[in-house]
Amino acid sequence: MTNLKFGPLLKRGVEEIVVEQELIKLLESGRRLRLKQGFDPSSPDIHLGHIVGLRKLRQFQELGHKVILVVGDWTARIGDPSGQSATRPMLSPQEVEANAQTYMKQFFKVVDKGKTELRWQSEWYGQFTLDEVIKLTSKFTIAQLLAREDFNKRYSSGNPISLTELLYPLLQSYDSVVVKADVEFGGTDQKFNCLLGRELQQSMGQPSQQVFLVPLLIGTDGSQKMSKSLDNHIGIDEPPQEMYGKVMSIPDHLITDYFELVTDVSDEEIVAFKEQLNTRSVNPMNLKKRLAYEIVTQFHGNQAAVKAERHFTKVFQQGEIPEDIPKYTFTAKHAQDELYEVDIAPTLLQKGLVKSNSELKRLLAQGAIELNGKKLSSNITVAQDGDILRIGKRCFVRIAIK
RNA sequence: GGAGGGGUGCCGGAGUGGUUAAUCGGAGCAGUCUGUAAAACUGCCGCCCGUUGGGCUGCGUAGGUUCGAAUCCUACCCCCUCCA
Numbered sequence: 001m002t003n004l005k006f007g008p009l010l011k012r013g014v015e016e017i018v019v020e021q022e023l024i025k026l027l028e029s030g031r032r033l034r035l036k037q038g039f040d041p042s043s044p045d046i047h048l049g050h051i052v053g054l055r056k057l058r059q060f061q062e063l064g065h066k067v068i069l070v071v072g073d074w075t076a077r078i079g080d081p082s083g084q085s086a087t088r089p090m091l092s093p094q095e096v097e098a099n100a101q102t103y104m105k106q107f108f109k110v111v112d113k114g115k116t117e118l119r120w121q122s123e124w125y126g127q128f129t130l131d132e133v134i135k136l137t138s139k140f141t142i143a144q145l146l147a148r149e150d151f152n153k154r155y156s157s158g159n160p161i162s163l164t165e166l167l168y169p170l171l172q173s174y175d176s177v178v179v180k181a182d183v184e185f186g187g188t189d190q191k192f193n194c195l196l197g198r199e200l201q202q203s204m205g206q207p208s209q210q211v212f213l214v215p216l217l218i219g220t221d222g223s224q225k226m227s228k229s230l231d232n233h234i235g236i237d238e239p240p241q242e243m244y245g246k247v248m249s250i251p252d253h254l255i256t257d258y259f260e261l262v263t264d265v266s267d268e269e270i271v272a273f274k275e276q277l278n279t280r281s282v283n284p285m286n287l288k289k290r291l292a293y294e295i296v297t298q299f300h301g302n303q304a305a306v307k308a309e310r311h312f313t314k315v316f317q318q319g320e321i322p323e324d325i326p327k328y329t330f331t332a333k334h335a336q337d338e339l340y341e342v343d344i345a346p347t348l349l350q351k352g353l354v355k356s357n358s359e360l361k362r363l364l365a366q367g368a369i370e371l372n373g374k375k376l377s378s379n380i381t382v383a384q385d386g387d388i389l390r391i392g393k394r395c396f397v398r399i400a401i402k
Numbered sequence: 403g404g405a406g407g408g409g410u411g412c413c414g415g416a417g418u419g420g421u422u423a424a425u426c427g428g429a430g431c432a433g434u435c436u437g438u439a440a441a442a443c444u445g446c447c448g449c450c451c452g453u454u455g456g457g458c459u460g461c462g463u464a465g466g467u468u469c470g471a472a473u474c475c476u477a478c479c480c481c482c483u484c485c486a
Binding site for chain 1: 429
């Protein structure tokens, strides 16, 4: 039974709360809660998938609670073992520092910096002695760790698990002890680690933290969780047009999830959207345009969103030429009046618009290259200053003859 | 210390002497279509050139056998599992 007062806070965009009643008690106590959120500065970019949790943090902050951001400069070295077992290269302290800065810049686009306490793991792990490592490891058993699904899978299917990976959940748990977390936030894939934190806190004489798990956002491919390594992500630092376009490319069935998890659009409206989609009384594209607009506005402001929308309509719906086109210089071979014979290959290669000569040939063969709207069949062509070259569906170049 | 398994293109994963630039799936790209950069369908997907063709590089590394090797041999490097 959810307390009415905290209904939306504890319901929308929430997968699971352990233990919900305990959390409600904490909220009702009027105490300023310490909300722990950890991140590994191994890959610094925040995408929409992360936003789900960050928005929750923000909501808690608005009720006066405090976020403790734990920079996992030590766990980053191990790499979160969830998912693949690829061993990551060790990061240098400089890289970690740079990544952390990039991350935080993005983090504070959503979370209120003034109500956040920043902690680095190195504050405590920097001085950690073997003695303490032994004490920490003695609190856990192998069986306990093998209870974690991905460890279990890997173990029983004969795949390797390194000792350091096993250590990962322990470090994360101990963070909770150090920062005296009341609540730990994470995606559902963090459940095990967070629960372990509860046990460690208890065995070290602290009240157990509550665990607040948000759903994993499905990526633009429509099937797997959003993640940078799967390349199905929408980064919050991406330029407005890119962001808008990527949102438009999500499969239709994700539309309402996205509204629910990463926008402020009201529940009532979302219910209406669902109804409209079910009865096919709305073109999904229009809902997606609204979604894209909401999302771009959140990170780039209203103006940029309007502009991105216009760009989309113009270029992709009406097949017109966009407003801002980069100008590149092409070298002419022969000139006759205002017409020049030009080989477009060198410039395109040099600017990286085309990966290789072979690729250019392929694109030409596939009719993917247009000059002023006319398909080209050869990289040698006749052009004029100011002509527009289109490569594929997204890339436009204005020609400057030299 | 012992026994065994394995390293293939962006990823996964076939292939155990020639017809293999390497089956297949995913990702990516392009085209068609469309109400969208959705879906669907088709094609492309190492590099280079004189492109219905030709050349080069390529299956952990280095050699070797052979007319011919990802496939066989030798050495080396790396990874994993099991027993102790």
